[in-house]
Amino acid sequence: MADELKTTKPAFKPAAVKPAVRPSTQPETRDEEPETGYTWRDFQSDQDVRWCPGCGDYAILKTVQRVLAEIGRPPHEHVFVSGIGCSSRFPYYVSTYGMHTIHGRATAVATGLKVVRPDLAVWVITGDGDGLSIGGNHMLHILRRNVDVQILLFNNQIYGLTKGQFSPTSEFGKITKSSPYGSADWPVNPAAFALGAGATFIARGMDRDPNHLATVIRRAYEHRGAAFVEIYQNCNVFNDGAFFVFTEKETKPQAALFVEHGKPMVFGANRDKGIRLDGLKPVVVDLTDGKWSVDDLLVHDETDETIAFLLTRMFDDPRHLELPRPFGVIRAVQRPTFDEVMRQQIERTIEARGPGDLRTLLFSGETWTVM
Amino acid sequence: MARSDVRIVELPEVTVRIAGDSGDGMQLTGSQFTSVTALVGNDLSTLPDFPAEIRAPAGTTYGVSAFQIRFASSDILTPGDECDALVAMNPAALKTNIARLRKGGILIVNEDAFTERDLQLAGYTGNPLEDGSLSEYELYRVPITRLTQEALAELKLPFKVVERSKNMFALGLLLWLYDRPMDYTIRWLEQRFAKQPDILEANLRALRAGYHYGDTVEAFSTRYRVAPAKLPPGTYRNITGNQATALGLIAASQRAGLELFYGSYPITPASDVLHELAKYKHFRVFTFQAEDEIAAVTAVIGAAYGGKLAVTGTSGPGLALKTEAIGLGVMLELPLVILDIQRAGPSTGMPTKTEQADLLQAMFGRNGEAPVPIVAPATPGECFWMVLEACRIALKYMTPVFFLSDGYLANGSEPWRIPEPEELPDLRVRFATEPNANGRFLPYKRDPDTLARPWALPGTPGLMHRIGGLEKQHETGNVSYDPDNHDFMVRLRAEKIQRIAEDIPPAELEGDPEARLLVVGWGSTYGAIKTAVQRLRQKGYKVAQVHLRYLNPFPKNLGEILTRFERILVPEINLGQLVRLLRDRYLVPAEGYNRVRGLPFTAAELEARMQDILTEGNGHPEGN
Numbered sequence: 001m002a003d004e005l006k007t008t009k010p011a012f013k014p015a016a017v018k019p020a021v022r023p024s025t026q027p028e029t030r031d032e033e034p035e036t037g038y039t040w041r042d043f044q045s046d047q048d049v050r051w052c053p054g055c056g057d058y059a060i061l062k063t064v065q066r067v068l069a070e071i072g073r074p075p076h077e078h079v080f081v082s083g084i085g086c087s088s089r090f091p092y093y094v095s096t097y098g099m100h101t102i103h104g105r106a107t108a109v110a111t112g113l114k115v116v117r118p119d120l121a122v123w124v125i126t127g128d129g130d131g132l133s134i135g136g137n138h139m140l141h142i143l144r145r146n147v148d149v150q151i152l153l154f155n156n157q158i159y160g161l162t163k164g165q166f167s168p169t170s171e172f173g174k175i176t177k178s179s180p181y182g183s184a185d186w187p188v189n190p191a192a193f194a195l196g197a198g199a200t201f202i203a204r205g206m207d208r209d210p211n212h213l214a215t216v217i218r219r220a221y222e223h224r225g226a227a228f229v230e231i232y233q234n235c236n237v238f239n240d241g242a243f244f245v246f247t248e249k250e251t252k253p254q255a256a257l258f259v260e261h262g263k264p265m266v267f268g269a270n271r272d273k274g275i276r277l278d279g280l281k282p283v284v285v286d287l288t289d290g291k292w293s294v295d296d297l298l299v300h301d302e303t304d305e306t307i308a309f310l311l312t313r314m315f316d317d318p319r320h321l322e323l324p325r326p327f328g329v330i331r332a333v334q335r336p337t338f339d340e341v342m343r344q345q346i347e348r349t350i351e352a353r354g355p356g357d358l359r360t361l362l363f364s365g366e367t368w369t370v371m
Numbered sequence: 372m373a374r375s376d377v378r379i380v381e382l383p384e385v386t387v388r389i390a391g392d393s394g395d396g397m398q399l400t401g402s403q404f405t406s407v408t409a410l411v412g413n414d415l416s417t418l419p420d421f422p423a424e425i426r427a428p429a430g431t432t433y434g435v436s437a438f439q440i441r442f443a444s445s446d447i448l449t450p451g452d453e454c455d456a457l458v459a460m461n462p463a464a465l466k467t468n469i470a471r472l473r474k475g476g477i478l479i480v481n482e483d484a485f486t487e488r489d490l491q492l493a494g495y496t497g498n499p500l501e502d503g504s505l506s507e508y509e510l511y512r513v514p515i516t517r518l519t520q521e522a523l524a525e526l527k528l529p530f531k532v533v534e535r536s537k538n539m540f541a542l543g544l545l546l547w548l549y550d551r552p553m554d555y556t557i558r559w560l561e562q563r564f565a566k567q568p569d570i571l572e573a574n575l576r577a578l579r580a581g582y583h584y585g586d587t588v589e590a591f592s593t594r595y596r597v598a599p600a601k602l603p604p605g606t607y608r609n610i611t612g613n614q615a616t617a618l619g620l621i622a623a624s625q626r627a628g629l630e631l632f633y634g635s636y637p638i639t640p641a642s643d644v645l646h647e648l649a650k651y652k653h654f655r656v657f658t659f660q661a662e663d664e665i666a667a668v669t670a671v672i673g674a675a676y677g678g679k680l681a682v683t684g685t686s687g688p689g690l691a692l693k694t695e696a697i698g699l700g701v702m703l704e705l706p707l708v709i710l711d712i713q714r715a716g717p718s719t720g721m722p723t724k725t726e727q728a729d730l731l732q733a734m735f736g737r738n739g740e741a742p743v744p745i746v747a748p749a750t751p752g753e754c755f756w757m758v759l760e761a762c763r764i765a766l767k768y769m770t771p772v773f774f775l776s777d778g779y780l781a782n783g784s785e786p787w788r789i790p791e792p793e794e795l796p797d798l799r800v801r802f803a804t805e806p807n808a809n810g811r812f813l814p815y816k817r818d819p820d821t822l823a824r825p826w827a828l829p830g831t832p833g834l835m836h837r838i839g840g841l842e843k844q845h846e847t848g849n850v851s852y853d854p855d856n857h858d859f860m861v862r863l864r865a866e867k868i869q870r871i872a873e874d875i876p877p878a879e880l881e882g883d884p885e886a887r888l889l890v891v892g893w894g895s896t897y898g899a900i901k902t903a904v905q906r907l908r909q910k911g912y913k914v915a916q917v918h919l920r921y922l923n924p925f926p927k928n929l930g931e932i933l934t935r936f937e938r939i940l941v942p943e944i945n946l947g948q949l950v951r952l953l954r955d956r957y958l959v960p961a962e963g964y965n966r967v968r969g970l971p972f973t974a975a976e977l978e979a980r981m982q983d984i985l986t987e988g989n990g991h992p993e994g995n
C-alpha cells in the first residue's frame with residue numbers, strides 16, 4: 001500500500017519535507033494571550049481529539065481556537081455544525097455549541113439555524129467530499145443565498161474516514177483503492193465553484209501556515225454573508241504531501257501567491273516574481289530582468305469580479321505549475337444576507353399589518369354561525 | 372323575472388360534479404359553488420379531481436379536470452359515490468365522468484363543444500348527444516359557448532377572455548338550479564377582479580346569463596332546494612385539509628410561543644401548505660423553500676436546534692429523500708414535525724391522486740431502530756387538530772413526529788367549526804437554563820416520566836454541548852461505541868416513544884359494541900367507512916368501527932378492543948399496511964380490504980364487502 005500511495009504524490013514533491021516535529025501537534029504560532037480575556041484553551045473541549053497523529057486537522061483546530069479567543073465572543077455564542085468525514089469531528093473538540101450532522105448537509109442545517117438565530121456565530125466545518133460531493137448541492141445554495149455563516153472546507157483531496165478513495169478534488173488519474181487504474185474524474189476547482197455559485201467571500205489558506213490561516217479565518221468571521229474558506233489540509237495517512245508544493249518552504253515561495261487587497265501580486269523566494277495581465281491572461285513576470293517592475297503588476301482588489309475570476313482560475317496541476325496558486329482573501333463583497341432578508345420580511349410585515357392575531361386568523365374568510 | 376311554472380323540490384342531499392378542460396377553470400367554479408353552499412348552511416364535502424399536467428392539450432381526456440361536491444341538510448362524511456348532476460363542458464369531460472352520474476341524473480352539456488374535432492379528440496366515433504346513448508339521463512343541451520359570447524358581445528373583449536368566462540355561465544346556471552343566491556359570488560368577483568374592470572364585467576355578465584338562462588328558458592322545469600344542515604352550534608368556515616394543516620401549525624406556534632419555521636420543497640399535493648404559510652409572516656412564520664427535500668428537513672433540524680417550532684412538509688417521494696435526516700432527528704432528540712401528504716406511488720406514481728401507502732415508510736423507513744410517532748387526521752377539518760397533536764407530542768417528547776394526511780384530505784373540504792384560541796392545548800415549553808447534574812450540563816439526562824431530554828438552546832451560557840448522529844453515551848451524550856450502552860440507548864429511545872401511549876386518547880368504538888364485525892380504518896377513509904357502517908346498521912346489521920388517529924404508538928386500549936370481535940376488516944388504500952401492524956402487534960386475524968386506484972373508497976363498495984362478511988353463511992342480518 002505504501003508503494004501505491006507514493007504514486008499519488010505530486011511528481012516533484014520536495015525531499016525531506018516532513019518536519020521532524022509534527023506541525024499538527026506543535027504548530028508554529030504566536031501563542032501570546034489575546035486581549036479579549038480568552039485564550040485558545042477556553043475553546044478546547046473535554047473530549048480526546050481522535051485524528052491520526054500528524055493530521056493537518058490538528059493545526060487547523062488550534063488555529064480556529066486561537067481565532068475564537070481573539071474574536072473574544074463567549075463560547076456559548078458560537079455553534080459549529082459539521083457533516084461527515086474526518087474534519088467533521090471538529091465540533092466535538094471545541095467547547096462551544098456544536099452539531100455533528102449527516103453527510104453533506106451541514107450547510108443546510110446551518111442555514112436553518114442561522115435564519116432563526118442571527119444572534120449566534122455559525123460555523124460550518126466540512127471537507128472536500130462532504131462539501132463538494134455529497135453536499136455539493138447545498139454548498140451551491142448556501143453560497144448563492146449568502147447565509148451569514150463561515151464555511152471552513154478542509155480540502156485533503158481524498159476520502160480519509162472511509163480509508164482512502166479519490167474525492168471530487170483529487171487530481172485526474174489518481175490511483176486509490178477505488179481507482180486502481182487511476183480515477184477518471186476531473187477535479188472540481190472549489191474556489192471557482194464558489195465564485196460560480198455567487199459567493200460573496202472566497203479565501204484559501206493552508207494547515208501549514210497557521211498565522212496566515214488565522215488572518216483568513218478572522219476575515220471570514222468578520223464578513224457579513226457566507227464566507228467560503230478552502231483550507232489545504234494534509235492527510236498524512238492516505239494522501240500525504242498532496243499540497244507540499246504549496247506548503248513546504250523549498251517550493252512554497254514559487255508555488256504560492258499570497259494576495260492582499262490593494263497590493264500588487266508579488267511572489268518568489270526573493271519576492272522577485274509577479275503576476276501581470278497580458279491581454280486577458282495572467283502571466284508570470286520576472287522582476288529582476290529589468291523588463292518589468294512592480295508597477296506593471298496586477299493589483300489585487302477583493303471587490304473586483306474579474307480579478308476574482310482570474311485568481312480562482314489560477315488552478316494549474318501542481319505537477320506542472322505555470323502560475324502560482326493564490327492564497328488569502330480572493331473575494332469579499334457585500335450583498336444582503338439571506339437570514340437578514342428573511343427576518344426583515346417578517347418585521348416589515350408586522351410593521352405594516354400589526355402582529356398576527358390567532359383568533360382573527362381562525363375566524364377569517366367566509367364564516368357562518370349556527371345557533 | 373322568475374318563471375311561475377318552475378317547481379321547487381326539497382332534497383335531503385345532492386351531489387354535483389362539474390368537469391371540463393383543465394384550462395376551463397373547473398376548480399375555481401367548484402370552490403366558488405362550495406363557498407356559496409357553505410354560506411347557505413349546508414353540510415358539505417368536496418373532492419377535486421385534477422390531472423397532473425398543468426395544461427394538457429385542450430379537449431383530450433387526460434386534460435379533464437373535475438370537481439365534486441355533495442351538500443346536505445344533515446351530517447355527511449363523504450363527497451358522494453354517485454352524482455345527481457353532472458356538468459360536462461366538452462366531450463372529453465363527458466366521456467371520463469359519465470360513469471359517475473346515477474341513472475336518471477341531470478346531465479348538462481356544453482353543446483357547442485361537441486364539434487367533430489372535439490368528439491374525435493375525446494375518442495368518440497359518433498356524437499353521444501345524437502346517438503341515444505345518454506337516454507338514461509335527464510339531458511340538457513345548453514349552448515354555453517354561444518350564449519356566453521352573446522352575453523359578452525358588446526364588451527368587444529379578446530376571444531380568450533370570452534372563452535374563460537364560460538365557467539361563470541355554468542356556475543350561474545348551477546346557482547339557479549339549486550336555488551342559491553348570486554350576490555355572494557358577485558361580491559367575490561368584484562374583489563377578485565377589482566383591478567381588471569373588463570374581466571370583472573365579462574364574468575358578471577356570464578354569471579348572470581347562466582342564472583337567467585335557467586330562469587327564462589323553459590328547458591328546466593324543476594329547481595332543487597337543500598335546507599341548511601343542523602350542525603352543532605358554533606361559527607363555521609369551509610376548509611380544505613391543507614388549509615387546516617397550515618392554520619393548525621400557526622395555532623401551534625402561537626400556543627407554544629415559538630416562531631414557526633417551515634422548510635419545504637415544492638411537491639404535489641403538499642405545496643399548498645407552503646403557499647398558505649408564506650402569507651403569514653406577521654405571525655412570525657419563516658417559510659424556507661429549500662433547494663431539495665433533504666435541505667428542507669435538515670434546515671428544519673437546524674431551526675429546531677435553534678429553539679423554534681420546526682416543521683417540514685412533503686409527499687411520499689420527498690419523504691424517501693428525508694429518511695436519513697429523520698433518523699438524525701431521532702438521534703438528536705429534537706422536536707420536529709414531518710407532514711406527509713400522501714399520494715399514489717411508488718416513485719413519481721400519480722402525483723395528483725390519493726393513496727395511503729406511506730404508513731410503513733413512516734413506521735419503518737429509516738436505517739437502524741428509529742421509532743417515530745405517527746398521527747393521522749380523518750377529515751379535512753381534523754387536519755387542524757391532528758397537526759396540533761403532532762406539535763404537542765414533538766415538543767413534549769423531543770422527537771420527530773409524522774403527520775400523515777393525503778391528497779384527498781388535502782384538497783377536499785368540509786365545514787369546520789372554528790375553535791376559540793383558548794380551546795387549544797397549551798404548548799408552552801421550558802428550555803434548559805441551568806446545569807442539571809451537579810453543576811454540569813448533561814444533554815441526554817432525561818425527564819423520568821416522558822424520557823424526554825432537555826432542550827438547551829445554543830446561546831445559553833454554561834450549557835455548551837455537542838450533539839450528533841453518532842451513538843451517545845447515556846446522559847452525557849458523549850460519543851460511545853460501548854455495546855451495552857448502544858443496546859440500552861436503542862431500547863430507551865423505543866421506550867420513550869411507547870410511553871406516548873399514556874398521553875393520547877383511547878381508541879373510540881363507534882357502532883355496535885356487541886357486533887361480530889369490527890371495521891378498523893385510519894386517515895381519509897373515515898367518511899366512507901362510517902357511511903357504510905351507518906347504512907348497514909340502518910338495514911339492521913350490527914357493525915362496529917374504530918378509526919385510528921394515532922398509529923404509533925397505538926392507543927392503549929386497542930388490543931383489548933380488537934380481541935372482542937370475531938372478524939376485523941381493515942379497509943385501506945394500499946395493499947395492506949395497517950392490517951400488517953395490527954396482526955403483528957396483537958396477533959388478531961384482521962383481514963384487509965384494499966384498492967389502490969388513486970381514488971377514495973366509495974361507501975357502496977365498503978358496504979358491499981361488510982355485508983358479504985356479515986351474511987356469510989345465512990344471508991340475513993344478524994339478530995333479525
Ligand code: SF4
Pocket residue numbers: 050051052054055056057086156160161234235236237238
Ligand atoms: S485519515 Fe487523514 S484526514 Fe483523516 S484523521 Fe487521518 S490523517 Fe487526518
